[in-house]
Amino acid sequence: MHLKLIEIIYIFTLFSVAGWMIEFVYRSVSERRFVNPGLLAGPYLPIYGFGALLLTVVRPHLSEHHFLFVTFAILSYFPAYQELNLLQPLLLACHIVAKGIFYMITATLLEFASGWSLERFFKVRLWSYEDQNWSIRGYICLKFSLFWVFLAFTLEYFLLPAAMKFYQSGAMHATVISLALFEIMTVDFLIRAARLATVGRPKRQNEAMDREREFLAIIEPLMQHRLVSSLENYRHHYLRTRLDHSLDVAWLSFQIAGKLHLDKKLTARGALLHDLFHYDWLREGPRWHGFRHPRIALENARKVIPLTKKEENIIIRHMWPLTPIPPFYPEAWVVSMVDKYCGTKDYVLGVAATLKKAIPDRIVSFFR
Ligand SMILES: [Fe+2]
Ligand SMILES: [Fe+2]
Structure with a gap:
């Protein structure tokens, strides 16, 4: 066959x-x-x-x-x-x-x-x-x-x-769902593999701290900008703000880009700006938000920093496969995959936290 x-x-x-x-x-x-x-x-x-x-x-x-x-x-x-x-x-x-x-x-x-x-x-x-x-x-x-x-x-x-x-x-x-799920599975695997490789190895733990410092130095100037810091005023995925989500996606994408020897700096910056829009997408904003917000985010991101082609591609293509044109650069693929993983995690943990009173701790911890 x-x-x-x-x-x-x-x-x-x-x-x-x-x-x-x-x-x-x-x-x-x-x-x-x-x-x-x-x-x-x-x-x-x-x-x-x-x-x-x-x-x-x-x-x-x-x-x-x-x-x-x-x-x-x-x-x-x-x-x-x-x-x-x-x-x-x-x-x-x-x-x-x-x-x-x-x-x-x-x-x-x-x-x-x-x-x-x-x-x-x-x-x-x-x-x-x-x-x-x-x-x-x-x-x-x-x-x-x-x-x-x-x-x-x-x-x-x-x-x-x-x-x-x-x-x-x-x-x-079936195509859209299985592609999105495949992306989530890949990121899940990469995270798990990286964690298992770090456990009990002091040298690796020091490297992890260095990575955190490097990441903070990259995002700090962007975080100073009002358009970025104001993302904390918008709820994005269930209980989490858009800033929480953007930082999650940026941090994880930055780490994966490092493992894959990609451009970590551009990956982190593009990921931080990938959802740079300022409205409550469940109640307001344009029709077909899912298809249109990458373009809105791109236009806003241009007001924050001059963007490279790679960063633009990261932002405009992050909703693939919902938007049909796939990412072009490997860095954009990483952010698109991590975005879905983090989005799914936000909902699962959010629902688990809401139901916590009704459901015992052992079920909640099962999802962590
Ligand atoms: Fe998005
Ligand atoms: Fe996102």
């Missing part, structure tokens, strides 16, 4: 979320408490996304047609070949068994590689089958390998065809 890039992202994000839900229910029920089954903060488990993608790619090569073709090609060398045609139902059953074995080996290898590399590189153990029979180093076990076979067949015959049908009926919405 020839997949377009957007279909790959769609399958990956959809099944990462679906896999998270399966694990969330299974582990929360078996441990009788809410358990985030993943390493990342959001509700997705990339291993399921990779598994679904792998199956999508290999599935056409494992069809009955291919299997019978190869089998008959081999059998045709035998003298009683004509009578062997009668064995076709048996061969089809063999095909299902062979496919099941293939799925079991592939899924188990994927699970082993994920468990091993998470422990090796991030020092994190997300699951352990040490208490199960037929387990290898706790990363894999027979019971779950059989469950993966069942899941792979369900995926092949029901879930993947349904997902592709759904995609074809609402391609535009």
Whole structure:
């Protein structure tokens, strides 16, 4: 099957979320408490996304047609070949068994590689089958390998065809949602990886303090400007002001740009100015605010500092994929991704804080 890039992202994000839900229910029920089954903060488990993608790619090569073709090609060398045609139902059953074995080996290898590399590189153990029979180093076990076979067949015959049908009926919405979710997942991963790399390493902690100082020196002159400081008077995402949000996006984008050896200074400045508009977007402002505010922010930003092309691109393209033209510079990609991540986080934590009285602390902390 020839997949377009957007279909790959769609399958990956959809099944990462679906896999998270399966694990969330299974582990929360078996441990009788809410358990985030993943390493990342959001509700997705990339291993399921990779598994679904792998199956999508290999599935056409494992069809009955291919299997019978190869089998008959081999059998045709035998003298009683004509009578062997009668064995076709048996061969089809063999095909299902062979496919099941293939799925079991592939899924188990994927699970082993994920468990091993998470422990090796991030020092994190997300699951352990040490208490199960037929387990290898706790990363894999027979019971779950059989469950993966069942899941792979369900995926092949029901879930993947349904997902592709759904995609074809609402391609535009599916595209925008899966691209935005993919951006959020990427930032979530980068943050988590950076945090795990810093824990317990004093040299890295000193570097983190230096980074903070560098960031403050970059944004200080912009913060002096009335157009920027007045952002604290506008509520932006639920409980947070627009200044809170802009600073969050700038700080995180600055750090990611540093890791990727991009222009940190321009990234931080463009990110700080990306939502530079002065109205309550839920109650006032222009129609189609989502599409129009990048242009308004750009015009305001030009009053604060002379902008480079890169900074302009960061501001005007930050709403992609809602606005159809994608960012041009890598720095603009970073800000666009971080913006969605921070926006989602603002809402999730805001709602959690509001409901705090009604919901126990352990659920709130689950989302942090
Ligand atoms: Fe925005
Ligand atoms: Fe924003």
